[in-house]
Amino acid sequence: xxxxxxxxxxxxxxxxxxxxxxxxxxxxxxxxxxxxxxxxxxxxxxxxxxxxxxxxxxxxxxxxxxxxxxxxxxxxxxxxxxxxxxxxxxxxxxxxxxxxxxxxxxxxxxxxxxxxxxxxxxxxxxxxxxxxxxxxxxxxxxxxxxxxxxxxxxxxxxxxxxxxxxxxxxxxxxxxxxxxxxxxxxxxxxxxxxxxxxxxxxxxxxxxxxxxxxxxxxxxxxxxxxxxxxxxxxxxxxxxxxxxxxxxxxxxxxxxxxxxxxxxxxxxxxxxxxxxxxxxxxxxxxxxxxxxxxxxxxxxxxxxxxxx
Numbered sequence: 455x456x457x458x459x460x461x462x463x464x465x466x467x468x469x470x471x472x473x474x475x476x477x478x479x480x481x482x483x484x485x486x487x488x489x490x491x492x493x494x495x496x497x498x499x500x501x502x503x504x505x506x507x508x509x510x511x512x513x514x515x516x517x518x519x520x521x522x523x524x525x526x527x528x529x530x531x532x533x534x535x536x537x538x539x540x541x542x543x544x545x546x547x548x549x550x551x552x553x554x555x556x557x558x559x560x561x562x563x564x565x566x567x568x569x570x571x572x573x574x575x576x577x578x579x580x581x582x583x584x585x586x587x588x589x590x591x592x593x594x595x596x597x598x599x600x601x602x603x604x605x606x607x608x609x610x611x612x613x614x615x616x617x618x619x620x621x622x623x624x625x626x627x628x629x630x631x632x633x634x635x636x637x638x639x640x641x642x643x644x645x646x647x648x649x650x651x652x653x654x655x656x657x658x659x660x661x662x663x664x665x666x667x668x669x670x671x672x673x674x675x676x677x678x679x680x681x682x683x684x685x686x687x688x689x690x691x692x693x694x695x696x697x698x699x700x701x702x703x704x705x706x707x708x709x710x711x712x713x714x715x716x717x718x719x720x721x722x723x724x725x726x727x728x729x730x731x732x733x734x735x736x737x738x739x740x741x742x743x744x745x746x747x748x749x750x751x752x753x754x755x756x757x758x759x760x761x762x
Contacts (some may be wrong), residue, residue, distance in 0.1 A: 477688035542621035543600035572749035626754035
C-alpha cells in the first residue's frame, strides 16, 4: 500500500492536518503539513483551522494540541509514544513538591503531562526558555521542572537561581563524552552543536547550544561547515535538506546501536501504517479532563503570548 498517497487523500477528505516533530522517521516528516520543535508545533496547533489534528510525535505533544483545541479531534498514531522526561515527573509527587514551596513561580518545560502543566504558572520550551525566565520578576523564586539539565543551562545563561526538579531525558543523557572526544579528534574540523537537555560535559564541548529548530537555523547560517550533532538523530533529515552541502555526523551514544547515535524509542513507535490507520479510523483519540485542560491552558497561553 502506498501509505503516503493514502494519507494525503485522507487529509483532504477529512480536513485533517498532520503535525510532526523533527524526531519522527523521515517518511512521516515527508507527509506532514508541518515539521517542527515543541514551540513551533504548539503554535501551529493553536492556529490551525483543521477539523482533525494528527500529532506525529509523543503523548504530551498531542495533549497540548487537545488543550488548545478542545472541540477538535486530536489523534496520536500510537498511545505508547510516551516520553522519559515526562515520566520522570509524576503529578502526585510534583504537586507535593510545589505545595512545599508556595512562594515560588512554577515554570515547566513543555515536555510534561497535562497534569503537570495544570500545576504550572507558565510553560516554556527550549526555544524560548531564556526569554520566559527573563520575563519573571527577579525577586520571585522559581521552581523549574522537569529537566534538570535544561534548568542548569538556564541558570548558567541567566544568572537566576532556580529550584530544580530532578528529571531528565534518557536520549539526551545517552551521549558518550569519551566517544564524542574521540570523534572530535577523528574529525578536527567539525563543530559540535548540542541540545540544552544534554549533560553539562556535552554542552561544554559545543560551539552552539540550542533547541532543535535553533540548531537547524545555526547550520543554515554555516551551510558549508561540518558538524557533529548532539540531539536525537531524527533531526538530521530536515537539517540535511536545509544544508545539503554540510557534513553532518550524529553524536555517539554510550551504548552501541544500529546507527551508533542516540534515538528516542518513543518517537520511533509511530509508523506510516499507524499514521494511516489512525487517520482512517479516527483513533486513538486524545482526551484531557475538563478541569485539567482549563488549568493547563493558562500557562500554555502565557507562553504563546510571550513567544510572539
